[in-house]
Amino acid sequence: MNRKNSHIYAKRIQLGISLVELMVGVAIGLLVVSVAVGALMVSRNISGTVSDATMIQQQAAYAMRVIGSQIRQAGSLRLNLDARSTGSIEYLTQVGIETKAPAVGGGNGFFPKKDSISGTDNFISLAYRRYKEASFSAAADTSLSRNCLGGPADASEDQRLESIFDVNGSQLRCDGNGAGAQPIANNVADFQIRYLRQDNSEKGNSKMQRVLGSAVANWAQIQGVEVCLVMYGNEPIEIPVGSSYVGCDGNNVDLNSLTGVRARRLHLVFRNTFQMRSQGLAASEGI
Secondary structure (H helix, E strand, C coil), X not given: CCHHHHHHHHHHHCCCCCHHHHHHHHHHHHHHHHHHHHHHXXXXXXXXXXXXXXXXXXXXXXXXXXXXXXXXXXXXXXXXXXXXXXXXXXHHCCCEEECCECCCCCCCCECHHHHCEEECCCEEEEEEECCCEEECCEEEEEXXXXXXCXXXXXXXXXXXXXXXXXXXXXXXXXXXCCCCCEEEECCEEEEEEEEXXXXXXXXXXXXXXEECHHHCCCHHHEEEEEEEEEEECCCCCCCCCCCEEECCCCCEEEHHHCCHHHCCCCEEEXXXXXXXXXXXXXXXXXX
């Protein structure tokens, strides 16, 4: 074969690819696709976990804010400025602090000692004085305080604002002033209440005790409330063997032992302690 023909033959054999080359190319392509799909699945799992964690934290923050605001106000009374006596120095004049508020018309009444707080380990009822006062936003006197549901309406004759929290299934609910329970958070695995009781039985040695609701005989001694929430996500995730969390009761919960909607789900625990700012007055007999 002369040099000219060999050159033409070389060009001809370079026009296509062999079966081996094709298989190698396909294998490399499949490898790239599998790596990309794997990376996409990992990214999706991470994104789902982050989204779940964000959702849980937002719901827990809202629930704690609503519960905390009602606990802090529990036992609050009315400062009646119209009852102040006339004095020569304006800022030293006396004012009237109303205690009992008997029922008026078809509404409820408010008696701080028995109404301010009560509950169990998974249920809590809180209340404080409701009254109307002048407001720049309305011609008539209105009530500026609201319960956990934003009620009652201004036309209500209730003298007591009440907020009741409990769990029904996986929903943390709020009720009050006969409005009917409404959910304020979903995906609740546990909701537990502990009460901070002030023991003054020993003079000069006051003690703060953390007790269950069943151990409270005198609710006027409760000065604070500890709230614990366990919430779970919606996205299934891979749970490593031995993974657990410490529940509201202080015991370890094995995540791999959970079933139903909680199986293979992210779980987060939230705890907060709130002080009852006005509870001191309620300890007095007769109010």
